[in-house]
Amino acid sequence: MEREQKVFVDANVFIALLNKDDALHERAVSVWMQLKEKESRVATANGVVSEVITVLSQRASKALALQFADTIYSRSRDIELIYADEEIETAALGHLRSWPAKNVSFVDAIIVAIMKQREIAYLASFDRVFRAVPGISVLPEE
Amino acid sequence: MQATEDFTITNIRLPRRDLKALKHAALMKDQSVNALLRGLIYRYLRIGQEARGGGAGAAQRSIWDLPRYAGNTGEPHLAERVDAIAYGA
Numbered sequence: 001m002e003r004e005q006k007v008f009v010d011a012n013v014f015i016a017l018l019n020k021d022d023a024l025h026e027r028a029v030s031v032w033m034q035l036k037e038k039e040s041r042v043a044t045a046n047g048v049v050s051e052v053i054t055v056l057s058q059r060a061s062k063a064l065a066l067q068f069a070d071t072i073y074s075r076s077r078d079i080e081l082i083y084a085d086e087e088i089e090t091a092a093l094g095h096l097r098s099w100p101a102k103n104v105s106f107v108d109a110i111i112v113a114i115m116k117q118r119e120i121a122y123l124a125s126f127d128r129v130f131r132a133v134p135g136i137s138v139l140p141e142e
Numbered sequence: 143m144q145a146t147e148d149f150t151i152t153n154i155r156l157p158r159r160d161l162k163a164l165k166h167a168a169l170m171k172d173q174s175v176n177a178l179l180r181g182l183i184y185r186y187l188r189i190g191q192e193a194r195g196g197g198a199g200a201a202q203r204s205i206w207d208l209p210r211y212a213g214n215t216g217e218p219h220l221a222e223r224v225d226a227i228a229y230g231a
């Protein structure tokens with residue numbers, strides 16, 4: 001990946017990053033450090049933020065969920081928070097219809113729709129379903 | 143920023159395309175153009191919101207500091223089970 005590329009970040013990376021006991025924690029920290037070193041421009045979506053806050057709040061701690069929320073909503077210059085509008089949701093429905101895999105969520109489809117619309121080539125995610133999506137390069141590489 | 147802070151209004155002359163770009167940037171950040179410009183000005187003047195009396199929660203954080211907030215949860219498979227936990231899938 002070249003320097004200063006834009007990278008979309010999925011919920012599982014944020015969660016692994018914030019959960020020291022997660023089996024994927026070290027890999028998430030490694031990806032995060034690489035993105036930082038390459039001065040990547042990171043983006044995520046409000047649906048992803050909702051997933052992270054929900055999972056952390058329900059299974060980890062509300063304090064951890066709020067640390068994440070406060071960082072995201074502190075208007076950090078380092079991350080672009082993209083709100084899915086009607087155009088993105090309509091495109092996402094199309095992706096959901098044509099996606100061969102069964103185990104995808106609507107937020108997964110929204111991620112693809114946003115990445116296609118914004119021409120974001122890289123996705124930081126541990127979810128294997130994205131590896132079959134044309135035009136998306138998933139980090140970390142296998 | 144404190145509610146009692148003394149505000150004034152000023153006109154800024156700038157190219158129409160720059161104003162459009164500012165409005166777009168503000169929309170993307172879910173902010174008003176006023177708030178966006180104030181943030182830019184404060185950063186330029188190196189006056190943080192905390193220094194201006196804002197609450198700690200309002201202070202701007204760096205996304206790259208997220209690992210610093212990591213904690214122990216006793217849960218080894220949260221990242222793999224997002225859909226199951228969030229949607230009961």
